[in-house]
Amino acid sequence: MASSYISIEGIARRFPAPEGGKTTIFEDLWFGMERGEFVCVIGHSGCGKTTVLNILAGLDEPTEGAVIIDGKAIEGPSLDRAVIFQSHGLLPWRTVLGNVAYAVASKWRDWPKAKVEEHARKAIATVGLAGAEMKKPSQLSGGMKQRVGIARALSIEPKIMLMDEPFSALDALTRGTLQDEVRGLCRTTGQTVFMITHDVDEAIYLADKIVLMTNGPDARIAEIVVNPLPADRSRHDVHKHPAFYPVRNHIIDFLVTRSKSFAAELATPGKVWNRRSPPLVTPGAPDPTPPLARAV
Incomplete structure (x- = not known):
């Protein structure tokens, strides 16, 4: 074990x-x-x-x-472990790009904004949402919201x-x-x-x-x-x-x-x-x- x-x-x-x-x-x-x-x-x-x-x-x-x-031994939360909950838990005031970029910036705090957004866009494209980067959660279907949650988790490379x-x-x-x-x-x-x-x-x-x-x-x-x-x-x-x-x-x-x-x-x-x-x-x-x- x-x-x-x-x-x-x-x-x-x-x-x-x-x-x-x-x-x-x-x-x-x-x-x-x-x-x-x-x-x-x-x-x-x-x-x-x-x-x-x-x-x-x-x-x-x-x-x-x-x-x-x-x-x-586990000692509290870590960005090495990403969680995808039943509810997508997106920030309603942020766009798709903003939600994913927020996670990326939390993991790599010294990255410039352009690099953060580039990395976030790659994760968004990976889950098939390229072109929806500027939409807010209220404009997305349930499946699309969950895709954003998955992209956010993948973006920090846990x-x-x-x-x-x-x-x-x-x-x-x-x-x-x-x-x-x-x-x-x-x-x-x-x-x-x-x-x-x-x-x-x-x-x-x-x-x-x-x-x-x-x-x-x-x-x-x-x-x-x-x-x-x-x-x-x-x-x-x-x-x-x-x-x-x-x-x-x-x-x-x-x-x-x-x-x-x-x-x-x-x-x-x-x-x-x-x-x-x-x-x-x-x-x-x-x-x-x-x-x-x-x-x-």
Whole structure:
């Protein structure tokens, strides 16, 4: 775990309960991410997914445990970690260019204005908004606003991208287009991504690994699904891959049934579960066991 690029080590988050005592949102979470991995987290509302993201962003602190990134513990927010929220969070009085340039100027404070704007324009063009630089958020569609948010995040060239259901408020067509764009950009740049989603198909299409969390309070990481689909998968062909439905059915079965019965499952005699090393599962993968050699 310690050798991972991002190492989440035994974190818990507790809040004061109205009746006294503490409410534990999640407890003893352990998992790691390698540089360049795209990881999605799935779990029912209340399991603490957004809290984990906020801890990674440095916007919150764990009650216990630590998060290590590239060998250093997180100590507050950093421009090395960009956050894309469900809401685009644009400054309404600034133009598209102004919103992105503001982020660029925050990262490189000694750059002249011309260089800041040039860099911002490149990021805007990357998300397909060239020509819309002087428009204000009120003049943009929902999908265009979210594109500006992505451009703003990309413009500071972060080491890690943190995304909290960034496409959930969009219509299906726009959501699919932005998923394609984000996946292409992340593959091109080698970006490390931690993303929260409730959309199983979205997770299968985007992620290298899918972290499954049990229901809260007292949520845990039940297992980590290793996506067996090829890295160069296409949206139009992904559902044709023989592993697609085994992976999808496995995740849906977890959300419908196992996320609720996980505690009872752990109490099953002979059940072994190591919190420090959640099981890696690969539904639909070919059996790696070689066939028995024939007797000669």
